[in-house]
Amino acid sequence: MATFLYKLGRLAFRRRRIVALVWVALLVAAGTAANTASPPPDDDFALPGTEAQQAFDLLERQFPEANADGATARLVFRAKDGSTVTAQDNRAAVADVLDAVEGKETVSVSDPFAQRSGAVSRDRSTAYAVVSYAVPAMELADATREDLRDAAALGRDDGLVVETGGDALFAEPDMGDGEIIGVVVAALVLMITFGSLVAAGLPLLTALAGVGIGISSIAALGATLGLSATTSTLAMMIGLAVGIDYALFIASRYRAELGEGREREEAAGRAVGTAGSAVVFAGLTVVIALAGLSIVNIPVLTKMGLAAAATVVIAVLVAVTLVPAALGMVGKRIFGRKVRRANPETGAPAPPTADTRPGGGVRWARFVLRRPIGVLVIAVLSLGTLALPVSDMRLGLPDAGNQPTDTTQRKAYDMLSxxxxxxxxxxxxxxxxxxxxxxxxxxxxxxxxxxxxxxxxxxxxxxxxxxxxxxxxxxxxxxxxxxxxxxxxxxxxxxxxxxxxxxxxxxxxxxxxATAVTIDFSQVMNDALVPYLALVVGLAFLLLMLVFRSVAVPLKAALGFLLSVLAALGAVVAVFQWGWLAGLLGVEQTGPIMSMMPIFMIGVIFGLAMDYEVFLVTRMREAYVHGEEPAQAIVSGFQLGARVVTAAAVIMISVFAGFIGAEDSMIKMMGFGLAVAILFDAFVVRMAVVPAVLALLGRRAWWLPRVLDRVLPNVDVEGERLRAYTAKSAAADAADGTATGAAGDGDSGAVPVQREHEDTRV
Incomplete structure (x- = not known):
């Protein structure tokens, strides 16, 4: 694997213009196809095998005259000043409102004062009318929605309290400024990490290119494969996250290789061969997590998972081809101007010396190595304590009662209650x-x-x-x-x-x-949680065992992930169900946790957590295989990987935390849950639990039974075969150079070839 990717990286570097043109052509083609494609279908929210779905299917067959998909509005009227809604003047005001909502898309308007309608409260202070429309809520004309708002305003002018419930006024929830905040923070973090505007922009541009191709492809295939507009939501979130991470990993390794004196093409090849191998296997774990959503047997979730998995595959391909091509284009500008001025010949910083002050990652790794038991106990107890509220978690789906208190839907809900x-x-x-x-x-x-x-x-x-x-x-x-x-x-x-x-x-x-659907949906989620966890964690365990040639490392990775997810879910329950710190986060209404939250968090966080695990521990495995002692290998892994993992985690935390400012409580919940999950996993599990466990295990961390060692294929993610390959290539190039010099042709080209390959360490 490492050798193949090494060759691919060098090829992409040499043919950088062709590679870039190919990706640009794919982006243009996907965008053109998306613009000319038929509109995507609406979400087909079905729950196969549940009683609620069986009832809906029966109604569709036995009551064909009913339009179950049509939008509805529930106009709620309340009299003021202690009068009754049935008073003559109030009845006339209600009639005026109901006349005003009549329109081309209106099917029927109920009369709240009809005999035995049951639409007037016992104290006669409140009444409601139901307006039915011929088309679903998402297809209602703007003029129809405006007529509904104007009608309610008319009733208020006549002295009534009028609010509107139902789905006729449904609008896409305000996502806040999460994407903008995330991109701005990502740019700042990348600037700090790389110290170069060009280097900071490279991961963003390549990630956006991959996401653009993925989202455009989903839109182009929407009508053919039944992919709704919301299918791309998860694909965009995950595609952007892993796209930035993967480009960041490879660009950082490329800079490290240049710092060791490699020629640019050689450095690109080695970066893709080593960090690219980690990217490939990290991507596979994300694909497993997302494709595994199909086990839930909810069509909309299956489509979302598969579409997002395809976007991750595109992100991996971008990382191992377009990123090295882009590295070739930026040249020496991959480093900041200060570094280039200090080293004008190479444009790269001088290799660190024995007097160089160790970085924060090295100092932290040495601290953990001195106190592994204390660090491990504190980390596990802290996360375990945060996970305790999970035992009281109640699942459900949002309704109008979860809307902000200043919305007309929430006011109508409260008036009816x-x-x-x-x-x-x-x-x-x-x-x-x-x-x-x-x-x-x-x-x-x-x-x-x-x-x-x-x-x-x-x-x-x-x-x-x-x-x-x-x-x-x-x-x-x-x-x-x-x-x-x-x-x-x-x-x-x-x-x-x-x-x-x-x-x-x-x-x-x-x-x-709707209430029974919510109950059945929550039950489906509960029933699928354990099989989903078993599938995702089991397959990822096998994959990580293949990567690390170890039993303890993937076991530790899986257990650490479960601990961080449980702690994050506990924090979500404490805030959104119990109400702790609810005012600080702008949570107006506590209630059950969204049914999709646990499985959605597992899928998203598992993928990102395994990214950090693979990249950080791969560097440790690489150092150990190349002769370092287990403790020193941990330090080497943090020296080369801690800063990059920290930058990637800060970017993702910022992206998700940006959604906490959204008005919709469910979006707020998702943003908070994903942000704290990344915080716990990256900075507690990967940065504390992982080195502490590896320090306690020593060489046993890299033990693999002989039977498995013979059976499992060696994917060479640590680049041992690549080391032998580059050494052999260097020897062959040196021999060719010597032969050329002996021929007396006066060509001194052997010198740079020799210099390029004289250091064959990976």
Whole structure:
């Protein structure tokens, strides 16, 4: 592997203009295809195998006249000054509002004052009307949304409190300035790391090129492969993260090789052969983590994972081809002007001497080597303490109750809860399938009576049958809110009663609706968590064992990752569920943790954590294989890798932390969780736990059973075969130079060839 990548790096360096043109052509082609492609489809949020999904599928077949995909708006009216909403003047104001929402896309508008509508509260202070539209929320015309806002304003002018719920006013959540903040911080960190504007811009430009190709390809293939616009969200986040990391790793190694006196092409080849090998295997671990999302069996997650994995593959290819080509183009400007002025001949800094003051990474590594037990105990206890809140974690999906308190959706949600009860915002949809029943109407009536008798049920609507009269729907209002554990208990109780009902009547009873979907989605996530962890960690363990030729190192990497993820999830629970420091972070509403959060964090953080693990420990393995003692190999690994890993981690923390400023609580939660997870993994696990464990294990850290040593292929990620290859090439070049000089042709070209290869250390 190292030898192949070494040759590839040198080839890309020599043919840098051709390589750059090829990537530019790919970017232009992908962009053109994206611009001419058909619009991407909407998200098909399905939960195969769940009862809620079975009910939706049944409704689609048995109630074809119903437009389940159409947007809805719920206009909530409240009278002021102690009057009733049913007063004559208030009724007239409500009628004016409902007339104003009529439009081309409107299907129906309910009358809250119709007999037995149930849309007026008992104290007659509040009423609501439902507006149904012909198209989904994302396809509503801007004029229709504006008519809805104007209608609500009209009601306010007439003296009513009017707020709007439902999905008709849905808008893409404000992501804040996360991307801008991340790019700015990345540029600053790269400037500090490299001390050169050109060197700082190189990882950013190459990463953006790879992400551009990946995102454009997703857009171009969206209509063909059913990839929605949101599929590219994860691909963009991960592609940019690993793209910067991989380019940073290779550029840093290239600078180190130049500092040891290598010629530029040789330095590029060795950088790609060594750091590039680490990039390839780090990329494979990310691909495993992302492709493994398919085990959850949720189509939208599967597509997101596979699209992001493809973007990571592009980032790896960019790193091992476009990055060395770009290094050839920037020339001596890879170092800052101060370094170039001090060394005008080479443009590279002089090699460090024995008097050179060691860097911060070396000093930290030596500190850990002196006190490995203390560092390990403190790190593990700290992360373990932070992980304790995970035991109280509740999962759910966001609803209007999680919106900021100043939004009209949240105000409508609170008004309905106050007037009709907390459960009104989370009704359950029951579907009675009576096709196998002798008397479907009697079966539906019995189902309504059974459910009405359960604890926690406020009201059950009369059954509504389809045209064939064999399938009915019922609406159930629970006492508790959508995210309350008691509501989940009620759903499970109704499903338990369904078995007895089917035995007695022959009719099947299915529970669906938004609240049931949330419960089923959370259950799917819970059920998939352990298999997903086993798959991802297991495959990555085998891959890392292949890379490091060790059992202890990949085991330590996997356990350290689990510790950092649990600590990050614990911090998320403490802030977003318990409310600790909620005001400081701008969290207005605490509640359950988003169901996707654990698996999403595992996939993203596992990939980035293994990046840092592979790059840092590969340098240690390389030094150990080349003859250094285990303790000194740890110091060498930190000398060459700590600064780069620190820079990469700071960039990613800044990118994710930028999303904490978003208004949407779920985006805020994701940004906070990913930021603290990177913080814990990079600076506690990789910088403290890893060297402490390796120091305690000594040579045993690199032990591999003989059976496995014979069976596992040697991928040579530490470059031992590359060392032999370059030594052999140097000897051959030297022999050719001597023969040329003996021929008396007067060519002195042997001298630079000899100088280029005289130091064959990797």
């Amino acid at each position: 106050d007037a009709f009860g907390a459960g009104f915002n989370g009704p359950l949809l029951l579907v009675v399938d009576g096709r196998r029943s002798d008397d479907p109407q009697a079966a539906a009536g019995r189902a309504a009576k059974t459910v009405q008798g359960l604890d926690g049920v406020v009201a059950v609507s009369p059954p509504m049958f389809n045209k064939d009269g064999d399938t009915a729907t019922l609406s159930v209002i629970p006492e508790t809110g959508p995210s309350d554990p008691e509501t989940e208990h009620l759903v499970r109780e109704i499903r338990d009663e369904a078995d007895g009902l089917e035995q007695r009547t022959g009719a099947a009873l299915l529970v669906s609706g």
